[in-house]
Amino acid sequence: MLAIARTLVARDLLLAARRRSDVATALLFFVIVASLFPLGIGAEPNQLRAIAPGVIWVAALLSSMLSLARLFSGDYADGTLEQLLLSGAPLGIVVSAKAFAHWLVSGLPLVLIAPLIALQYDVAAPLYGVLALSLLLGTPVLSIIGAIGAALTLGLRGGGVLLSLLVLPLYVPVLILGAGAVEMASAGLAADGQLLLLAALLIVVAVFAPWATAAALRISLE
Amino acid sequence: MTAESIKLFWYASPQTFYPLAGKIARVCAALAVLFAVAGLYVGLFVAPTDAQQGEVYRIIFIHVPAAWMSMFIYVVMALWAAAGLAMNTRLSAMMARALAPTGALFTFIALWTGSLWGKPTWGTWWVWDARLTSELILLFLYFGFIALQASIDDRRRADRAGAVLAIVGVVNIPIIYYSVKWWNTLHQGASISFTKAPSMAATMLTGMLLMALAFWMYSIAVALVRVRCEIVETQ
Numbered sequence: 001m002l003a004i005a006r007t008l009v010a011r012d013l014l015l016a017a018r019r020r021s022d023v024a025t026a027l028l029f030f031v032i033v034a035s036l037f038p039l040g041i042g043a044e045p046n047q048l049r050a051i052a053p054g055v056i057w058v059a060a061l062l063s064s065m066l067s068l069a070r071l072f073s074g075d076y077a078d079g080t081l082e083q084l085l086l087s088g089a090p091l092g093i094v095v096s097a098k099a100f101a102h103w104l105v106s107g108l109p110l111v112l113i114a115p116l117i118a119l120q121y122d123v124a125a126p127l128y129g130v131l132a133l134s135l136l137l138g139t140p141v142l143s144i145i146g147a148i149g150a151a152l153t154l155g156l157r158g159g160g161v162l163l164s165l166l167v168l169p170l171y172v173p174v175l176i177l178g179a180g181a182v183e184m185a186s187a188g189l190a191a192d193g194q195l196l197l198l199a200a201l202l203i204v205v206a207v208f209a210p211w212a213t214a215a216a217l218r219i220s221l222e
Numbered sequence: 223m224t225a226e227s228i229k230l231f232w233y234a235s236p237q238t239f240y241p242l243a244g245k246i247a248r249v250c251a252a253l254a255v256l257f258a259v260a261g262l263y264v265g266l267f268v269a270p271t272d273a274q275q276g277e278v279y280r281i282i283f284i285h286v287p288a289a290w291m292s293m294f295i296y297v298v299m300a301l302w303a304a305a306g307l308a309m310n311t312r313l314s315a316m317m318a319r320a321l322a323p324t325g326a327l328f329t330f331i332a333l334w335t336g337s338l339w340g341k342p343t344w345g346t347w348w349v350w351d352a353r354l355t356s357e358l359i360l361l362f363l364y365f366g367f368i369a370l371q372a373s374i375d376d377r378r379r380a381d382r383a384g385a386v387l388a389i390v391g392v393v394n395i396p397i398i399y400y401s402v403k404w405w406n407t408l409h410q411g412a413s414i415s416f417t418k419a420p421s422m423a424a425t426m427l428t429g430m431l432l433m434a435l436a437f438w439m440y441s442i443a444v445a446l447v448r449v450r451c452e453i454v455e456t457q
Contacts, residue, residue, distance in 0.1 A: 148390055152383050156373050165369050166387060169362040170394055173401035180405060201397075212390050215307075219382040 004089045005097040012101035015074070022070065027109050030063035034117045045122050052121035053182035056131065057138075059117075060110050060178075061171050064139060067106040068146040068167065069153075069160050071098060072217070076154055085221055091214035096206070099147045099213070100140075107139030123186070130185040130195075137198040138178040144202075144209045145170050151216035173201060234311050236453045243453075247446040254439035261432030269425045281339045282426075287434040289332040289353075291441060292360060293395075295325035299367075300392035303385035312456075313449075315381035318388060319371060320448035324441050326364035333357055352403040359398055363391045377456065 016023055037055045038048060075081040084094050114135050115128040123131070149167035153159040181194035233239045265283035272279040299321040306314030336354060337347040348354065367387055374380035 148386070152370060152387060153373075158373060162369055162373055165362070166366045169359050169366065169398070170390070172359055173394075173397050176401045176405040208393075209390075212386055216383065216386045219379055219386065222379070 001090065001093050005093050005100075008094060008097035009101045009104070012098060013104060016101070016105045022067070023105050023109070026063050026067040026106050027113065029066055030059050030110055031113065031117065033059040033062060035120065038120070048121045049123060049186070052118060052123045053131065053179040053186070055121070056114055056117050057135075057175050057179040057182075060114070060135060060139060061142065061168070061175060063110060064106055064142040065146060065164055065167055065171075067102070068143075068150045069163055071102050071147060071150040072154050073150075073159075076221075081217070082221060085217070091217065092210040095147060095151075095210045095213040095217065096144075099143045099210070102147070103140045103143040107135075107143055110139055111135040127182060127185050130191050131182050133195060134178040134181040134191075134198060137195060137202055138174045141174050141198070141202050141205050142171060144205045144213075145174075147213045148209055148216055151213045151220055154217070154220040174198070177201065234313055236313055236316070236457055239313055240450060240453050243446040243450050247443045247450070250439040250443035250446070254436050254443055257432050257436035257439060261429055261436050264425060264432060265429035269429050270423055275343055278339060278342045281335050283429050283433045285332060285335040285339060286430055287437045288328045288335065289357065290434060291437045292325060292329035292332050292357065295321050295328065295441060296360065296363070296388075296395065297392060299325060300388040303381075303388040307382060307385040307389075312381075315385065316449050316452045317445065318384065319381065320445045320452060321441075322364060322368050322371070323448070324444050326361060326368065328437070328441075329357060329361040329364060333361065352399075352405075356395075356399045356402045359402070360395070363395075367391070 034055055037051065041047065041051065072081060075084070085091065111132050114131055118128055118131055146163075146167050149163050149170075152166065153163045156162060177194045177198045181191040181198065184194060185191040233242055261283060265280055269280070271277055299318045302314045302321065303318040305311065306318060333354070336357075340349065341347050367384055370387055371380045371384045374383060
């Protein structure tokens with residue numbers, strides 16, 4: 001089973017490496033959205049510091065969602081997905097591996113680049129760790145939950161817009177906990193509570209969501 | 223299969239359910255009117271004026287039952303959807319599909335009447351209170367369900383995909399509610415809530431319960447009428 005997962009992750013990473021522009025687009029989107037807020041709201045440093053965690057997290061949510069539509073659509077278009085379904089490999093594992101690869105490609109770069117955005121917003125340096133940690137725990141949840149939506153909207157017209165309508169309400173707890181952790185830390189309080197809850201959410205989602213994604217894929221492909 | 227279970231599933235077929243649904247819908251519609259008239263009478267004429275809020279509190283006779291129904295219908299919808307997914311019955315999926323617009327309607331009514339009540343009492347149309355926010359997200363979940371079903375042409379796939387979404391949503395509702403509640407307490411102090419309101423006069427409670435019954439009957443009647451349309455459309 002692990003061999004299947006490893007093969008799939010390696011394959012998806014290779015595909016992403018062959019099409020670097022797709023990865024770069026989502027990342028650039030994140031940076032641009034985060035850079036737009038000061039232009040719209042004004043560059044008053046105190047205000048920027050106050051909105052930084054929320055803005056970075058909302059931008060991460062949108063950027064992760066933007067690349068979700070590609071999670072299954074490529075494999076669906078060239079028939080790989082049907083072959084995977086017929087191969088007898090446990091579909092839950094297949095789905096988890098694909099979500100993990102999606103996170104490696106779209107989530108992990110956000111974690112690495114977020115301190116740079118935080119710098120723009122004049123966030124205090126000790127908060128970078130909390131921000132990166134919250135994103136490290138939260139963005140995998142986005143990929144895993146998003147996979148359900150991507151599987152449900154596979155091959156539908158207007159899939160992208162529909163996907164955002166389905167998935168964004170489900171992202172609310174991650175947003176609240178993730179941005180909350182950074183805010184707690186910036187208020188000088190311990191952010192452990194939020195971070196632990198994010199970790200708990202990640203575990204619960206990683207265990208249960210692949211079932212729903214597998215069921216949704218079977219429905220979409222039958 | 224025993225005779226008992228056959229009897230239980232007799233009405234699971236759309237053909238046999240169609241006339242029964244018509245009968246139940248008529249009875250429920252009549253009861254809904256009856257309860258609504260009684261409830262509005264009690265609410266608008268019998269119930270005393272609230273000592274703190276004055277006459278404006280009377281909107282709760284619409285607001286609270288609508289909020290109850292908005293949450294309850296989502297659970298019922300998810301149950302029907304799960305039954306449809308598990309037992310592969312067409313009628314269950316039709317019930318889930320028929321309940322969604324009514325649930326969305328009640329969610330919208332709850333939000334709307336809530337802001338009508340909020341303006342004179344809190345002085346603002348909208349606050350980011352935990353209840354308001356989670357009700358708004360519930361409305362988005364309803365819209366997602368309806369939009370997903372509307373964008374899939376194949377009936378069977380639409381029903382099954384909607385079922386998965388409804389189940390995922392119903393698992394998420396408690397998580398969303400508690401995270402929003404927690405977020406809210408992080409940002410601002412507790413707002414006014416009904417639980418802290420002075421103990422309610424018996425007539426107020428009667429009026430509210432009558433209106434809740436009226437909304438129940440209305441929901442059943444409307445959902446069944448919609449199921450009948452679905453049956454005619456598909457069979």
